[in-house]
Amino acid sequence: QQQVRQSPQSLTVWEGETAILNCSYENSAFDYFPWYQQFPGEGPALLISILSVSDKKEDGRFTIFFNKREKKLSLHIADSQPGDSATYFCAASMTNSAGNKLTFGIGTRVLVRP
Amino acid sequence: EAAVTQSPRNKVTVTGGNVTLSCRQTNSHNYMYWYRQDTGHGLRLIHYSYGAGNLQIGDVPDGYKATRTTQEDFFLLLELASPSQTSLYFCASSDVGGGQNTLYFGAGTRLSVL
Numbered sequence: 001q002q003q004v005r006q007s008p009q010s011l012t013v014w015e016g017e018t019a020i021l022n023c024s025y026e027n028s029a030f031d032y033f034p035w036y037q038q039f040p041g042e043g044p045a046l047l048i049s050i051l052s053v054s055d056k057k058e059d060g061r062f063t064i065f066f067n068k069r070e071k072k073l074s075l076h077i078a079d080s081q082p083g084d085s086a087t088y089f090c091a092a093s094m095t096n097s098a099g100n101k102l103t104f105g106i107g108t109r110v111l112v113r114p
Numbered sequence: 115e116a117a118v119t120q121s122p123r124n125k126v127t128v129t130g131g132n133v134t135l136s137c138r139q140t141n142s143h144n145y146m147y148w149y150r151q152d153t154g155h156g157l158r159l160i161h162y163s164y165g166a167g168n169l170q171i172g173d174v175p176d177g178y179k180a181t182r183t184t185q186e187d188f189f190l191l192l193e194l195a196s197p198s199q200t201s202l203y204f205c206a207s208s209d210v211g212g213g214q215n216t217l218y219f220g221a222g223t224r225l226s227v228l
Binding site for chain 2: 004006032034036041042043044045046049051089091095101102103104105106107
């Protein structure tokens with residue numbers, strides 16, 4: 001049973017467009033949601049994160065929108081660049097849990113065409 | 115920036131073989147993790163540790179052992195490798211457990227079990 005779901009599995013956008021990646025979760029106790037970015041041949045790296053007390057988090061061209069009632073969130077990549085081509089993982093955890101056990105989604109593979 | 119080094123980067127073994135994957139982090143982080151990454155499943159936690167001599171069971175532990183010999187070194191052991199364990203394995207570390215801690219990942223070990 002996938003506790004964190006991501007869609008679409010792959011996404012192609014043109015340079016300059018906004019890419020929208022979706023994520024939903026099952027466990028209402030999750031309150032911390034990081035997004036990790038992974039380039040081919042590398043390990044994932046933290047891109048941006050949000051706590052459930054917020055409904056929006058921005059960092060440059062990357063924005064998380066969070067809807068606690070619907071247990072959904074999305075990552076928007078504005079003005080997409082070819083260098084943004086990567087796989088993006090949505091993850092979730094409970095901030096009061098030992099070991100910071102993150103539950104990851106299956107990832108969205110983004111391709112930005114110049 | 116956290117440094118997590120995995121070895122080997124690639125490994126091929128046969129069914130029933132004995133494999134050890136190594137991970138070293140050089141930032142004095144308390145927590146270390148082993149994940150496997152598979153298409154359609156994302157990242158799944160195998161084992162983790164919050165210090166030398168400690169081991170915690172993750173979400174997909176069957177067929178795997180792990181040992182944390184020092185604060186820096188965390189090993190994943192496959193004593194009777196099976197083709198289902200063909201995967202991309204990532205080690206990660208974080209400063210403390212719980213909260214909003216960032217996981218720092220190594221570059222991964224690609225394991226093929228023939």
